[in-house]
Amino acid sequence: MHKASAITSDDVIKIAKLANLRVPDTQVQKFADQFTQTVDVVNQLNEIDTQGIPETYQVNNLVNMSREDIADTSRTFTQEQALSQAKRTHEGFFVVPRVIDSSEEL
Amino acid sequence: MKELHTLSIDEVHDGLKSGEFTCTQLVQHFLNRIEKYNPKLNIYLSLNPHVLEEAALVDKEISEKGINRPLLGIPVAVKDNFLIPGMPTTASSHILEGFMPQYESTVTKKLKQAGAVILGKTNMDAFAHGSSTETSDYGPTLNPWNPEHLPGGSSGGSAAAIAAQLATVSIGSETAGSIRQPSAWCGTTGFKPTYGRVSRYGVVAMGSSLDSPGPIGRSVRDCALVTNVISGQDQYDATTSPKEVEEYTKDLGKDTLKGMKIALIKEYLLPDLRQDVKEAMLNAANKLRELGAVVDEVSLMDPKYAIGVYTVIQRSEVSSNLARYDGIRFGHERDRFNDENKRRIMLGTYTLSAGYYDAYYKKAQAVRTKIINELDKIFKNYDACIGLVSPGPALKVGASKNQPMFGEMEDVLVEQSSIAGLTSTGVPCGFVDGLPLGLQITCAQFNEAKALSIADCYQRNTNFQLFPNLEENL
């Protein structure tokens, strides 16, 4: 069962928000049309029966990859290195404009 | 003496050993050519500011110790999605304009440990989102065979660097076709190792379950020599395989394929293939038969489904991998993503979103299993699968504009093998309209030596290892 393949402008606006992207109003419809084309191609997958077929998330069958708990600073940056590529820093911190929605804070 | 830019890795080593030329001379020779041809072809985005000093050190080492590192003194071009400190890494995107990485990719670290000298970073589709190099934010790279045409992508710069002979060997990466397809369009040899054979650490991520770094070179042998160096399990990449790295040149130099069974994938002979393109494919199959292989036409799932599978999985992973580009710790704001980037991010966000995850992502991963199983079945009876790499020769500049699925459509013939994480060699197999065509020879996972061996035998017994005359073409 797949959803109707026409992607609307509203869909694009919602998706863009989720993806933290800004799509200018003038481009929303264009993207909606392009998405519809893509989704039509993707919907062809429904022609294939996958009953009882497990998904493959990892193609070379590796399992249980982990490392020992050793604090090893060979890859650790100095504060200077860590900050070196940022546009805005202040006294050792990265700076961002104040975020309104603080409900993600753990 | 052959011109320096036409030398293979072995020939460079011979020349350096005998003192015919120095590494400094070799590098300077490439720098001169780059200065001459790069403005038009737009292959290199940046050059290694210390390359001549490094070449001088190589010369010193050779005079003191001879050549005892596998790639000592070899000038290499590296796709601009591999992080190398001391030079910008942009992934051809405006988002990473000016980004100077604070750490190095495992692949380039290994190349350097083997003595290679990095000439510079090559152009690509921005964030590897394409099969043309036309979506680069720094302008397209032009095809050295015909500058009105594209070089393919996303490793277009790396493939063009070899075709234009602006490096001895280059490094690219493939998610689905990004090594093999530009190699085909540029008439070079490209090699995609098994997923997990080469570390992805320090490579700007595109499709995490698909990305495979690999070499593009003048010949299969050169690709094999580089694969020896860059392969291996990496403590910094949990998806790399602990399988031992073989000597990938061990089965090269053969002139017979007796005993080999090869499957020509019927469905890869697409119904709308140009007659001359189809002929080139059939000629290649016949050549392999001439060389002693059994070549049967074998059926595989219609490749059109692979387009859907690949589009969903790749774009889903892309949407997630590009979430870190928020301009806070590095790079610029997300507004700088180009339209193709935005399309892919949004589609991927959509396919993972609530209500659609099962229908798209989960479904695609299940079809992926089917494709893997079908290929497994073929490899039970055959050593390799073959087909064309691309449905036609290099397209004209502008062909990818406003095509929301250009990349995924162009790569229809290589997506199945990528989805299954297989290994594949792309070698030139013909010309139409003065533009090269490429043949893919695909083997089961971790059968790199075989994929290289069959391709090498074919290459040695055909005459398609050609390079355009830039003086005439440009």
Added chain:
Amino acid sequence: MKYSPLIGLEVHAELNTASKMFCSCPADHFGKTPNSQTCPVCLGLPGALPIPNKKAIESCIKIGLALNCLINRLSKFDRKQYFYPDLPKGYQISQYDQPFCSEGSIALESGKIIGIERVHQEEDTGKLQHTVLNGEKVSLVDYNRSGVPLVEIVSKPDMESSNEAKEFLKKIHELVRALDVSNADMEKGEMRLEPTVNVRIEKNDGSIHYTPLVEVKNINSFSFASSAIDFEIKRQIEEFEKTGIEKSDTNKTTRGYDSVKKITFLQRTKEEAKDYRYFPEPDIPPFILEEDYISKIRQELPLLPDQEISALVAEGVELKYAKILYANKVSLLAYNRHKEESGIDKSRLASLIANKKIDISLDIASQYNKLGQVGVTDKTELEALVRKILDANPEVVQEYKKGKTNVAGFFVGQAMKETQGKADPKTLNSVVLEILNH
């Protein structure tokens, strides 16, 4: 109307591993110079890849085992995607549908069982600090904490009062410290709590209604949790009586807690369901946890609080003293070090230490001996001792009960012997009689 609160708790414990969850940067981040403990992985640079910390996974499983969970044979990490400045990759590597542990339980003192929904692993975010720079409202970000291993413990909504919630939290706190997987220092934010509250209302007509779920954030102490829960229960009942709005799939809200005003307040004016777009983490292969791997971890578990206390009681220590000793590790150590020495009665030693009649920073043996000479008059101590003797000699107790009252002297004698003659005979005698006649 009948009201039954339904309280669930989500607890995040920061593990005390040496390195972070997915890289080898030091995990000990408290008070460190900002952004001095980051690397490509935990800073979320292009091309960086996660490598799971083996010990962190074991710690997660230890917590799960201690909470009687099922350890899932097949497990994996997933990406939880959202945008926030303290989340460098734009996703948090967590666990979604196949966590390491699920379906466990923990018992409260009352014997009531609180269900544990799941115990899973994830990485911590960086830290945000809000400030004003040159008149502009900004946030300062420090990524030292980014990537530190966390274990999330989610209870079922089985608690019915703030007291039960507080007790649950205390037990979890005690448990992770006993397992030595987390220091759980609340002030350092090493243990974070989020209660989810709603109320089941049974109207007089017999109909049953549920108020909408509310998750309360920004709580960093057990007592704040307790008062936030109490406030919420009251508020939800009032709200329901006013509006009659019931719980639905889409009206769960998030509220913050104001510890000064002791109220909760709505954090978002419009609740948008979060779409985290979970999908399996492609950079980390899945986990197959074999039976012998899990058994080995099980064997390495130290005794848990309840088990440790039971062991003390079994060797003769009175329950109340056992609890006191357990709560004070140093005292427990002192007790354990000396309990086997000749002339030492475990029960008495325990009570002397617990009652602080012995200063454990000084020589214990000599204090113990000296105290004995004074003649033990402490009734409670003697009571414990006598009960022990009675339990050991049920036939003699029977004789007394049948009427042979002079056998009381047998018990007095035994008790005297146990205290090496140091018990005060009169007190001892009255204690024995009291107990026998009970």
